[in-house]
Amino acid sequence: MRTIIEPFRIKMTEPIKLLSPEARGKALAAAHYNVFLLDAEDCTIDLLTDSGTGAMSTQQWAAMMLGDESYAGSRSWKKFEATVREITGARHIFPTHQGRAAEGILAQTQVRPGDVIPNNNHFDTTRANMEFAGAQAVDLVCDEGLDPALEAPFKGNMDLDKLERCIQKNGAAKIPFGMITITNNTGGGQPVSMANLRAVKKTLHKHGIPLVIDACRFAENAYFIREYEAGYGDKSLLEIAQETFSYADAATMSCKKDGLANIGGFLVCDDDQWAEDFRSALILREGFPTYGGLAGRDLEAIAVGLMEALDYDYQVYRHATVEYLSKRLIEREVPIVRPAGGHAVFIDAKAFLPHLSPRMYPGIGLVNALYLVGGVRGVELGSVMFGRVDKGGNEIPAPLELVRLAFPRRVYTQSHFDYLIETIEEVWQNRSAIPGYRITYQPKILRHFVCHFEPL
Ligand SMILES: Cc1ncc(COP(=O)(O)O)c(C=O)c1O
Numbered sequence: 001m002r003t004i005i006e007p008f009r010i011k012m013t014e015p016i017k018l019l020s021p022e023a024r025g026k027a028l029a030a031a032h033y034n035v036f037l038l039d040a041e042d043c044t045i046d047l048l049t050d051s052g053t054g055a056m057s058t059q060q061w062a063a064m065m066l067g068d069e070s071y072a073g074s075r076s077w078k079k080f081e082a083t084v085r086e087i088t089g090a091r092h093i094f095p096t097h098q099g100r101a102a103e104g105i106l107a108q109t110q111v112r113p114g115d116v117i118p119n120n121n122h123f124d125t126t127r128a129n130m131e132f133a134g135a136q137a138v139d140l141v142c143d144e145g146l147d148p149a150l151e152a153p154f155k156g157n158m159d160l161d162k163l164e165r166c167i168q169k170n171g172a173a174k175i176p177f178g179m180i181t182i183t184n185n186t187g188g189g190q191p192v193s194m195a196n197l198r199a200v201k202k203t204l205h206k207h208g209i210p211l212v213i214d215a216c217r218f219a220e221n222a223y224f225i226r227e228y229e230a231g232y233g234d235k236s237l238l239e240i241a242q243e244t245f246s247y248a249d250a251a252t253m254s255c256k257k258d259g260l261a262n263i264g265g266f267l268v269c270d271d272d273q274w275a276e277d278f279r280s281a282l283i284l285r286e287g288f289p290t291y292g293g294l295a296g297r298d299l300e301a302i303a304v305g306l307m308e309a310l311d312y313d314y315q316v317y318r319h320a321t322v323e324y325l326s327k328r329l330i331e332r333e334v335p336i337v338r339p340a341g342g343h344a345v346f347i348d349a350k351a352f353l354p355h356l357s358p359r360m361y362p363g364i365g366l367v368n369a370l371y372l373v374g375g376v377r378g379v380e381l382g383s384v385m386f387g388r389v390d391k392g393g394n395e396i397p398a399p400l401e402l403v404r405l406a407f408p409r410r411v412y413t414q415s416h417f418d419y420l421i422e423t424i425e426e427v428w429q430n431r432s433a434i435p436g437y438r439i440t441y442q443p444k445i446l447r448h449f450v451c452h453f454e455p456l
Pocket residue numbers: 051098099100101123125126181185186214216253254255256264265
């Protein structure tokens with residue numbers, strides 16, 4: 001059959017509210033033109049994030065009923081630990097309440113002021129955690145990854161020359177670890193090849209620097225490797241994930257992505273000293289090491305979800321949804337990051353709205369237009385999220401101005417995507433009238449979540 005169907009049936013539904021355009025206009029103004037501040041029920045199609053927004057399976061809901069809520073050494077922890085060990089092979093496993101908690105513990109225990117942390121691209125919370133610990137977070141994605149229109153496989157790869165130069169320039173002593181994010185969310189959800197992972201590991205290892213994988217979308221990355229990298233076509237996604245983690249000295253994970261759960265994360269490592277540091281910080285911040293800020297039922301849902309994410313048919317369908325949207329946008333000449341990433345379609349807001357300079361935040365212009373026209377909530381990944389302010393107080397724009405439409409897992413059907421395509425098409429046809437924005441309020445860190453805007 002040519003049609004790729006959802007490999008599941010739906011047995012519980014959640015109503016979607018359809019607001020009038022006037023009501024959406026009022027809601028957006030009340031949210032200070034920042035879609036993070038909207039009420040979720042005012043969104044018709046909510047593509048703000050794929051994080052924690054997925055639908056759980058019957059197996060996960062059933063597993064939750066088995067949740068053992070004992071404080072220490074629960075049965076649920078044992079299942080969680082066994083599953084995470086099977087996938088990652090790590091010696092030490094720590095549950096956390098979500099990914100940023102794992103990053104926070106890593107940064108707080110291993111990073112010192114003045115350190116440098118290379119990554120293909122740091123995600124916003126990763127960057128914030130590293131910088132909060134006093135480090136410089138450096139992005140070393142390959143040049144292909146910086147060209148949104150370029151069709152190339154594995155655009156999430158790290159540039160090995162840039163990595164080597166970074167180590168030579170700063171010295172290995174200043175680099176407590178190197179990171180690689182799979183898939184590369186900030187850079188358009190682009191995958192990292194196994195060959196690149198292996199080479200990054202080799203380079204870091206040569207200098208005695210550990211490799212930490214930001215593994216939020218490890219299963220989607222495994223799917224890309226199976227489909228597009230020579231030598232992996234006959235491997236299971238679990239085998240590919242196992243090889244992926246074999247190159248990691250440690251990993252941070254948000255189980256809200258490829259854990260197919262609504263909350264949760266973990267931090268794993270092999271080194272005993274790191275484990276001791278992590279354990280102490282975990283007890284201080286998250287909880288006892290066998291629950292780490294999660295309920296027993298969450299540990300159960302994650303243990304099942306991690307394996308479901310590695311189901312090949314699920315990944316085929318997941319990828320087909322992203323392809324479905326991206327193919328139709330390309331046909332309509334809407335500028336998007338190519339090829340389609342793993343969990344989202346990224347629109348190139350700079351090319352979509354060439355009349356807006358980065359200082360007019362084209363990404364915010366596009367996000368708000370999508371909401372006003374169709375009640376679609378996306379997110380800006382551009383100069384608001386990643387722009388920097390230099391010592392003189394001047395804003396340095398981000399290299400890319402993207403709008404991410406992230407797909408919650410197992411939530412929306414094909415007709416929702418057809419509605420989305422119609423919305424984008426209408427915004428595209430009226431693009432020259434879309435205004436830029438200015439910021440009227442912002443906090444010092446992670447401003448995109450709560451800042452206020454005003455149309456220009
Ligand atoms: C690549 C990446 N790293 C880390 C995180 C942080 O995870 P969490 O939202 O669970 O704190 C995210 C979340 O979107 C992410 O995409």
